[in-house]
Amino acid sequence: MKRPVLIFLKALTWIACLVPLARLIYGALTPGGLGADPSAHIALTTGYTTLMLLIITLAITPVRRLSRHLSWMIRLRRLLGLFAFFYATLHMLAYVALYSGFDVHAMIADIAKRRFITMGVIAWLLLLPLALTSTTWAIRKLGGKRWNLLHKLIYLAVICGVIHYWWQVKTGVLTPLPFTIVIGILLLARILYALLSNRKSAASQRTSEA
């Protein structure tokens, strides 16, 4: 891919990823702009955006495998992953500021007592090392193999994220279901791919032995 095209695509990704934040800021500056329940709106939007960005990040590898012409997508993955972490952090800050009211005791009690908050904190903690090792320097330092292994934590993080969502909604409310299905498909695609390529390599091994 030519460099100007890549820069253009990256710029587009930046803009797209900043839209939810821009809308929140615009809403906060307009009277009534964040609706009836601004605190809940901020918490929900940032959480929802985090899950969406995690899903898009996770979709890149399976989609890329569909065609050789899509291999450029990998160049956008780091940016998307970092934005997912950015919104996850905003989501957590929204909780700290608007829900716990910066009350440390309330926060500790919440994390200990409320499993959906515990799960949310775990998901954020799982994303933290990924964000910290996102630089090219860190990849080199860790070595590709170890870096890849570490970054498999995103699977765990997204699973924790969606469980956090299920535990937050009322019993009987099914809104996290579409997220769960899509994440399930994206994770299954990886398992299938691994199984198929295993069989392929086993088959090629057999033919080479024959």
Next chain:
Amino acid sequence: MLIQKPSEILSSAITPKEQYVNRRRFLRGAVGVGVAALGAERLARIVAPGREVFAGTKLQTVKSPLTTTDEDLTPYEYVTGYNNFYEFGVSKDDPARNAGALPTRPWTVRVEGLVKQPKTFDIDTLLKLRPLEDRVYRHRCVEAWSMVVPWVGYSLSEFIKQCEPLSTAKYVQFLSYYDPRIEHWGREETSIYWPYSEGLRMDEAMNPLTLLTFGLYGEVLPNQNGAPVRIVVPWKYGFKSAKSIVKIRFVKGEPHTTWNDENSTEYGFYSNVNPNVDHPRWSQKTERRIGLPFYAQRKTTLMFNGYGDQVAYLYNGMDLRKNF
């Protein structure tokens, strides 16, 4: 027992919201299409005085002897645009969008169970039974948000007297409208077993604060707020205040209630507002007041939502942690 402070908020001072109300929609079917086509709500009133019962039309109200708060009212647009009414969808803005499907006319309320004789009341009869009072109540949702709403109605106890319950009746059950033939969004988005059912102990139902409600902001209830008749129990979490009631049953034992069926560890039968008993998934110590900027929303939640003077006696000797 009751707060006797006179109301500082006149009903005439709290109705600046004509612009929010799409009167044409509500007039549909109210009077002949011809009259509606004339755009003549006023004419409709002249033609059929006393039958102005569609959402958005003014109600004749009197000042209530029970004034319970002088806090700022939550704007009409939020009271009628931010609702939990799962029959019409689980998002807060779904009911305002979808509740038009609720046929509020004709409407009857069936009274049965442990009564002298089962009866059916027409909505017009109910509207005229007692003078309609303006009552400003705090409204606290179990989800930790709250509003201040100027309701219109009269004490449920006045209606219960008309029902002539037997002395064996210890509880009242309220059943909400549900017709599987009309589109119910909540059917797809939840696993709730309809119709919505709620209940009160007899002495709770007879407490003068418990309001049989027909309107808000001096006007007939919009559909999304539980038209044409609902209960408002201001010292309990909002889900106890059943909407769009079609049946009232007087029973001997605690009736089954919808959210308790869904999850009995999170939603108890009593569900009194209580900052000392947390919801398993969040604290109930504070609440978010609807319609305020995000930095000003947090408020301390009051025991019995601030109505302890009027209702605490109902729970003397009861462990409110166990009976949450």
